[in-house]
Amino acid sequence: xxxxxxxxxxxxxxxxxxxxxxxxxxxxxxxxxxxxxxxxxxxxxxxxxxxxxxxxxxxxxxxxxxxxxxxxxxxxxxxxxxxxxxxxxxxxxxxxxxxxxxxxxxxxxxxxxxxxxx
Numbered sequence: 001x002x003x004x005x006x007x008x009x010x011x012x013x014x015x016x017x018x019x020x021x022x023x024x025x026x027x028x029x030x031x032x033x034x035x036x037x038x039x040x041x042x043x044x045x046x047x048x049x050x051x052x053x054x055x056x057x058x059x060x061x062x063x064x065x066x067x068x069x070x071x072x073x074x075x076x077x078x079x080x081x082x083x084x085x086x087x088x089x090x091x092x093x094x095x096x097x098x099x100x101x102x103x104x105x106x107x108x109x110x111x112x113x114x115x116x117x118x
Contacts, residue, residue, distance in 0.1 A: 010059035011037065013072075016052035023059070028110065029088055035110040037072075038088055038101070047106035050074065058110055072108040081107055 012023040024046055029036050035058075039047070050056060050072035058068045075081055085101045094101070 007060075007062040009061060011046060012057040012059065013046050013049035014053045014055065016049050022046070022049060028058075029091060031084065031087055035112075036084060036088070036108065037110060038085065038105050038107045041097075041100045041104040043104075044106045047074075047108070050108060056110070058112070069113040071111045071113060073111055075107045075109060078102075 007028055008025055009028045010023055011026050012021050014020070015022050022045070026037050026039065026046065029038075051074055054072045054074070056070050056072055058070045060066045060068065075084065081102060084107060085105065086095075086098060089095050089098045089101055
């Protein structure tokens with residue numbers, strides 16, 4: 001899969017209360033071959049959903065189109081958050097807001113499922 005550095009994608013999560021699929025558009029950033037999704041500081045329903053159930057579907061719709069099963073790895077480690085959000089806010093030209101992003105922005109790594117090997 002050849003993913004551009006930054007693109008808009010759709011993400012389907014499972015509603016933590018409803019149990020129903022919930023699809024939204026989010027920005028995804030590829031850093032060092034890994035895929036990340038963050039957002040503006042503050043609570044986000046999609047983030048609460050992946051915290052409750054990390055399974056998701058990533059819908060690529062730019063240079064490639066595909067529906068990819070994946071898992072969210074919620075990033076809570078302070079050093080890892082700082083390293084990633086420093087790069088992300090620089091990419092978004094929001095460096096002045098770094099501390100706000102560190103305090104309350106959602107941050108996940110999207111880990112594509114490669115299939116169950118039994």
